[in-house]
Amino acid sequence: MLLAEKSSKENDDSADPKTPVTSSSHVRAKSKMSATPFYTAAHCSKCRFDRLETSSFWIGQIKMAESVGKHFVASAFFKLALISQAEPIRNLRTELKKYLSRHGHLSEKKEWRKVAVRYGLFEE
Helix, strand or coil: CHHHHHHHHHHHHHHCCCCCCCCHHHHHHHHHHHCCCHHHHCCCCCCCCCHHHEHHHHHHHHHHHHHCCCHHHHHHHHHHHHHCCCECHHHHHHHHHHHHHHCHHHHHCHHHHHHHHHCCCCCC
């Protein structure tokens, strides 16, 4: 009887998936050790914590606003990119030049002239 139970138990076990068993405390301790503490990364000049610091993020937002014809929003994004010190700034400057060439009528508007002056494209 005992042998029959053992063989039926082995058959049932073979159908169940096998998963490795690890203790959760071991996994938690390992993940804590591999993470970089905030206080050391905060002082790293090469680290970027925020997507707001990248010109590619702002250019994407500007193009999205342009696609729906919201030029005042695109203007605000150019201003915010400058305030957030997005880098590389030359990409934003180039995009502003292209934007104003695509929409020539905007160069005459006071709002856009201010943005162009801040980016160094126009003289005051």
